[in-house]
Structure formats: structure tokens, C-alpha cells
Amino acid sequence: MPHLQIDVPSQYPLEVKRDLAKRLGDLYAEIMQTSSDLVHVTFRELHEGGLWRCGTDGPVPSAVITCDIRRGRPPEQRMRLAEALFDASVKALDLDPLTLTVEFTQHSGDEVYGKMLIDGVLTGGFGEDWSPDEENKPLLEKLREARQGIK
Secondary structure, three states, rough: OOOEEEEOOOOOHHHHHHHHHHHHHHHHHHHOOHHHOOOEEEEEEEEOOOOOOOOOOOOOOOOEEEEEEEEEEHHHHHHHHHHHHHHHHHHHHHOOOEEEEEEEEEOOOOHHHHEEEEEEEEEEEOOOOOHHHOOOOHHHHHHHHHHHHHO
8 A cells, every 4th residue: 555556548668657657656655755665556558448437428538546545644635646646647648637537545554464574574464544754754664663562
């Protein structure tokens, strides 16, 4: 977590996707006050006709960015992220800005499970709810210390 999923009605070169994934991870970390090593980016490249926005003039091809994030950030912060992800994706993927939407789903930290190495041992557990101090101490570092019993 977070998981940024981009559904698009086309296919893109690997370099474009890799560069955009890095850009989105960096934007996420900066705006959401965390570290980019937590960010997953998925490109769902649907074939022509695989994604539509319905409207009064009939369906048009569209794109959607879905952001699964940990709960706790204010709407203004999520808005800054939405605008940054929107702008970066429109530019990198040459999307029509009138057909792109950014959606958020918020989760508590205990809805995210992962594993990390602690003293060479693969150790699993749930995450934590987001807090602004992640900007100074990354979540993975906090979890590692908590699981090692360090305060």
C-alpha cells in the first residue's frame, strides 16, 4: 500500500510505464508525506473499446486512476495528489484530460499485510495507520523497529 492503478484503453512502451511509475511514486511520497518504497503502480492496458465513460452524447474512451491508500490524510492533501497524478498521467500517456478520473479508496493500516527481513528473518504483519511523522521516519523503518522491540 499504496496501490496506484491506471486503467487505459491503449498499450504503452515499457520505458514510458517505468518512467511514469517512478514519477507517480515520487509524487506520492512527496505529497502524501511518506516514502516511495511503499508505492505499487499497476498499468491495466485494455484493448481498444475496453474502457468507456458514458455520457449524454454516448460512451467515449476514457481512463481511470484508482488510488488505494491508508486512511488519515485530509481532503486537501488528497486533492493535491489527485491533481499531480492526473497531470503527470495526461502528459506521459497523452490522455484526453476530459476523460480521465482519479478515485480514492481509503484503508486502515491493519487492512494491509506484508513481509520484510528483520535480522535476516522474513517477518510478516499488518501495516499501521498513516501519520504525518512518516515524512521523518519511513513506515518500513517504524515497522522494523516495532517488530524488533526497539522504541
